[in-house]
Amino acid sequence: MVKNTSRHGQRWLTLALVLILSLGTLLPVTASAADSTVTANAPTAVAQPAGISEHAYETQSALQLAQAVRSGQTTSTQLVKQAIAKVKADNPRLNSVITLREDAALKEAADLQDTGQKFLGVPILIKGLGHTIAGMPNTNGLLASRDNVTKSTSRIVKNLQAQGFIVIGQTNFPEMGLLNITNSKLYGPASNPWNLADNPGGSSGGSTASVADGMTPVASGSDAGGSVRIPASWSGVIGLKPTQGAISSDSSADTATTVNFVETKTMADTAALFAGLKNATFKLNAVPAQLKDTPIAYSTKSPVGTPVSQDAVDAVHQAVNFLKAQGFTVKEVNAPTDGVALMKAYYLLDTSAGSVANYISAPKLGHAITTNDVSTLDWALYQASKRVTADQTAAARDTIAQAKDQMARFHEQYPLYLTPTTATTAPANSDPSVLPAYEAKLAKIDQLATSEDQLQLIYDAWLHGLSKSPFTQQANLTGEPAISLPTYVSPRNGMPLGIQFNAAKGGDDLLLKMGDLFESHHLFKLLQDRQAPTTATTPTTPATPEAPKTPATKPATSTPKPAKPRQTKPTVRPVTKATPRKVLVTKKVIVYRHLTGTKVAKTYAKHQRSTAHVFNVLGTVRAHGHLWYRVSGGYIKAAAVTPLYYQHPTSKVKTLQGIYAYSGKTLKHAQRQRYIKPGRVLKIKRLVKTGHVTRYQLRNGDYITANKQFIVWK
Structure with a gap:
């Protein structure tokens, strides 16, 4: 290893020691190795509750599901089985979940005792980075760590379990959590459930994609530069970054920037989790008796001078118009900080992540990391970290301290600051986080003459990704709370984009109240609302082909069924330019005669793309929380097939x-x-x-x- 005696070197060495205490192993999305000898409790002769429908599970909040367990309408075991079935059905196209702990989760659900937990028996997915659980992977996204298994459970996960959650698996993330998208050499890219060609964001993108898709009602995330809020914006969910130190599992040190929390779909879940995970000694600021008496500043200007899309501008203006209609005083004012200087300070401190990657990987590899072992960006950060001096680190800290003072004074006049969460809607998975030209330059960063040249190259290389999400990092550096709310869907591409409220330290309750305001006026735009059933009732739908056929997958709904549900004919919409005219069967697919799912017309086995069966799409139907394609002989779920886009010659x-x-x-x-x-x-x-x-x-x-x-x- 390269010797480094600077304070910067001590910082990453300490971080490395923390990380490697609980290294884990890469497993496919199946039961973990640790689960192989664990079995769920055998069913007893006691009659099981009817359970809840597939649609109800996918759309209800975590608090609602906990109440269903407590009231006896369903059981935690049934919910866990539904969650796992949903993951197995949808994860092949999303790649949002990297491991499942099926047997262990079922045993924990069966053994669960009601002691008044707010989230009794509710399934949850946890972020694969930093949120460790004994017997499961903790790879940090590094190829060299793929075979490690952690023996410890992190504090944030223990606290979530204490709230009553049952951990069913881990979600995808980028290598070392350094990107605003979810992609890595180890796990590959995650896909956005709004559009599979797009990325859900990062670094908690696996969690947001899973929540938006309905795999679990909440999933854990961590935020050191927007990693909860950026994917929340691009996946259409709620992303709260509490004040630094407000959550009991987080550091309250002045230099700390990382917060652990969750991705959610309702403000009730968000508030309940904040209350349940909060440090008991943390003091919150009072919220005005009349919320509308809170002055609000807003801006659509990128803090680093990069372009901001019309969608992002429209999202903020839409929110401003709503707030003014509610009686708020809203004024366009830019934050007083130097965004470029802040980001350069942020990146300088982030070079320690490259050192950590090397510290973890080098002993396993037998040599220092190369671009074959980690991303080119990680390798470049490692190279740059060797030259960072104590004076440079101190200067970066001074820049951040100045921003903290500036924002504290700013919030005295404007308790709330509104911006877009992201400058664009979600990027395509084909859009690289670092452009190829800069990949080539980063690969030669060790040849640059000075540390300043290296740090400037890192800033320039990261700018392509930063330009899509330049609004989130400041809150981490100042320690202030911020929340992304899912209030906007682009009329241009149908993708979500969040708005962000930022408050003074301790202003978390004010952010929660603002979220309540928008939600209570039905301004949240969730994916599940776009996929709502076509009728008021929720008939039971069949489990997906991969789901286990257990009583938990044959639930009854809590609402009365119509006397003759099959008389309600679905509205089949014609094929449009946005609809694939042909689709491929790339996994097991069932053709149902009716949308009730009671009669199977035919079943098609999984095939390779070259030999797969092709359906002509005759129309589309939204029913029971799913998009269906009308095909010859019946209906198939759109999620179960792959679009086939035949093209014609053109110039x-x-x-x-x-x-x-x-x-x-x-x-x-x-x-x-x-x-x-x-x-x-x-x-x-x-x-x-x-x-x-x-x-x-x-x-x-x-x-x-x-x-x-x-x-x-x-």
Whole structure:
């Protein structure tokens, strides 16, 4: 290892020691190795509750599910089985969950005793980074740590379990949690349930995608620069970053920036969890008797001078108009801080993450990390960390201290500061966090002459990602609370974008009240609301093909059923330009004769893409919380198939999202030539078909995808 005796080196060494105490192992999304000898309690002769419907499980809050358990309407075991079935059904397309602890969760659910826990028996997913649980992985997203198993459970997880939650598994995250998207060499990219071509955000993106999808009503997350709020914005859920030190598991040190909390869908869950996880000695600021007496400043200007999309501007203006209608005084004022200086200080301190990655990996690898072992960015941070001096670290701390003072004075005049949470809607999974040109420069960062040159390159390389989410980092550096609320969906691409309220330290209750205000006026835009049933009742739907056929997957609803539910005919909408005309069967699919799911017309087995069965899509239906495709012979769930976008020859196409050009038609990672930005017009040489796959070859010989999610004819 490289010797480093600076205070900066001591900082990352201490952090490394904390991290490696509980290293874990990579497992597929199945029961963990530690679970292999654990079995759920055998069923007794006592009659089991009817349970709740699939739709009810996926849409109810954690508090509502806990009440259903406490009232005897369902059991924790039944909820856990429904959660696991949902994960197994949807995770192949989302990759939001990296491990399941099925046997252990079922045993814990069966053994659970009611001692008044707020969230009695409710399933929860925990972030795979930092939120450790004994017997499960804690890899930090590093390839070298894939075979480690932790023996300890972190404090935040213990506290969640004390609230009554049953941990069913871990969620995806980027390597070392350093990105605002979820992707890594170890786990691969997660997909956004609003649009599978997009990323849910990061670093708690696996958690937000899982909550938005309905796998669990809440999932844990951590926030050191927006990692709870950024994915909340892009996945359409609530993301609260409490005041530093407000949560009992968090550090209250002046230099601390990381907060552990949860991703949620309701303000009731958010408030109850804040109360349950709060440090008992933490003092909260009083909330005005009349909420509308709180002056609010707002801004849509990026603190680092980067562009802000019209969607982000519209989201804030929509909120401003609502607040003014409620009687608030709202004024456009920019924060008094130097955003660029703050981010440079932030990145300088973040070089320690590269040192930690090396500290963890080097003993296992037998050598210092290379770009084969970690991301190029992580490697560059490691190289830069070697030259960071104590004076540079002190200067960065001074910059942050100045921002703390500036924001404290700012909040004396404006207790609330409103901005977009993110500057854009979710990026495509094909959009790299670091552009290829900067990847190449970062790979040679060790050749730069000075530390200043290295740090400037890191800032420049990170700017592509930062420009999408420049509003969140300040709250971590100042220690102030902030919350992302899911109030906006883009009319341009149908994707969510959150608004962020920031308050003074201790102003957490004020943020919760603002969330209540927007929610009570039905201004939250959740994915489950876009997928609501077409009728007022919720008929029981069949379990997904992968779900275990147990009593827990055959629930009854709490609402009365109509006398003749099958007489209600679904409204089949015609195929539009946004609807795939053909879909592929890439896993087991059931064709139902009716949307009631009681009669199976045919079952199709899982196949490779090249030999998969193809359905012609005749129309679409929203029913029972799902999108269905009308096909010959009945209905299939859209989530169970893959769109097949056949294209036709054309001379030009325009990119809808960022894509790569490849040297070969198989579009493998090793064939990447260059990144093509959204909105580019490309000249086409020919259309290439390979089985159920189509590509376009460009005039220069490169190949691009012909998927209609990414390009359109020009």
